Amino acid sequence: MTDTILCFDIGGTAIRAATATGGAQPGKVVRFPTPAGDRYAFLALVSSIIDDLKQRPAALAISLAGIVNPETGNLVVANIPAIHGTNLKADLEDRTQLPVIIANDADCFAVSEAVYGAGRDHDIVFGVIFGTGVGGGLVSGKRLINRAGGFAGEWGHGPVVPLVVGERSIPHFTCGCGLSGCVDTVAGAPGLQRLHAFLHGEKKSAPAILSAWHAGEARAAETVETCLQLLAGPLAMAINLTGATIVPAGGGLARDHALVAAIDETVRPLTLARPRHRLVVPATSGAEPGLAGAAAIGFQRLGIAAQPA
Ligand SMILES: [Zn+2]
Structure with a gap:
C-alpha cells in the first residue's frame, strides 16, 4: 500500500x-x-x-x-x-x-503544532486561533481529544468576557453563534475592530490598529490592552481546564509576534501553574x-x- x-x-x-x-x-x-x-x-x-x-x-x-x-x-x-x-x-x-x-x-492547526511545530515536546497542546474568529483545538499524546465534530478546544464561544475593564464598562456584544459576550466578539480581527470602534468611535482595520499600537499610539494601545484583559481570564481558565503546557497561537493576528508575547504575559500569571517558560507562543509548523x-x-x-x- x-x-x-x-x-x-x-x-x-x-x-x-x-x-x-x-x-x-x-x-x-x-x-x-x-x-x-x-x-x-x-x-x-x-x-x-x-x-x-x-x-x-x-x-x-x-x-x-x-x-x-x-x-x-x-x-x-x-x-x-x-x-x-x-x-x-x-x-x-x-x-x-x-x-x-x-x-x-x-x-488540524492544533495537531500540526503538536506533531510538527511548537508543541512537539509537549503532551497536551492547546492550539488557539486568532483570525477572522477565535477558535482552538485540543491535542493529547499527538491525538485530537474530539475526533468527531470539532467542538473540543473551542474557547472562543461562551458568555464569559468581563463586563468591566479598569474603569470602563464593556458591553457583551452579540456573537454569530447566537450567544453574547463571547471571546470571539472581541479578540479576533473583527473583534479588535469592534472594540476599537466602541472605545474610540474610529473605524480602523485590525492590522492598522496593531501597527498604530506598535507606533505607540495611545488609542490603539488602549484597544489592545482592553482586548488582552477581556481574553486573558477565559484563556487562563481554558489552560487550567485542559492542563495544556503549551498554547501555540495561529491565525492572522498571531503573525504579530509582539501581540502573542503580550497575550502570553497577560495570561500566564492568571493560570494556576504559572510556568516560567512561555505558554502562549507563535506557531512554528509552517x-x-x-x-x-x-x-x-x-x-x-x-x-x-x-x-x-
Ligand atoms: Zn459565540
Whole structure:
C-alpha cells in the first residue's frame, strides 16, 4: 500500500491541495477556486485532483473551516453552500473508494503544532486561533481529544468576557453563534475592530490598529490592552481546564509576534501553574497548518508515524 495521503484545506474561496508521504509534512501546494455553490462540481474537482496524481493515494484528509455534526455526519460549513449540510465523507468515499478523514481547521492547526511545530515536546497542546474568529483545538499524546465534530478546544464561544475593564464598562456584544459576550466578539480581527470602534468611535482595520499600537499610539494601545484583559481570564481558565503546557497561537493576528508575547504575559500569571517558560507562543509548523494537520491525522489513521523535519 502507498503511504501517500492527499490533503485538502477547504475554505470559502479556495481549495488548497498537496500530497504528504511517509509521515512527512505535505509538499507542493496547488490551489483551485472553491466551487462554492455546486456540490457536483465540488466532488468532480476532488476526483480530478486524484486523477492528476501519478499514484492513487491511500486516503484523503481534509481540513475544513466548519464542523461535522457528530450525530448525523453532516457538515456545518456556512460559507460553502456546495457542501453545507451534506455528508461529505460519505459522498467522497462513495465516489473515490478511498478512506476520507475530515477535521475542523482549528483542530488540524492544533495537531500540526503538536506533531510538527511548537508543541512537539509537549503532551497536551492547546492550539488557539486568532483570525477572522477565535477558535482552538485540543491535542493529547499527538491525538485530537474530539475526533468527531470539532467542538473540543473551542474557547472562543461562551458568555464569559468581563463586563468591566479598569474603569470602563464593556458591553457583551452579540456573537454569530447566537450567544453574547463571547471571546470571539472581541479578540479576533473583527473583534479588535469592534472594540476599537466602541472605545474610540474610529473605524480602523485590525492590522492598522496593531501597527498604530506598535507606533505607540495611545488609542490603539488602549484597544489592545482592553482586548488582552477581556481574553486573558477565559484563556487562563481554558489552560487550567485542559492542563495544556503549551498554547501555540495561529491565525492572522498571531503573525504579530509582539501581540502573542503580550497575550502570553497577560495570561500566564492568571493560570494556576504559572510556568516560567512561555505558554502562549507563535506557531512554528509552517504556512499550511491545515494541510499539515490533516496529513498528521491521516497518517495516524493509517498507522504511519509522523516524521517531523
Ligand atoms: Zn459565540
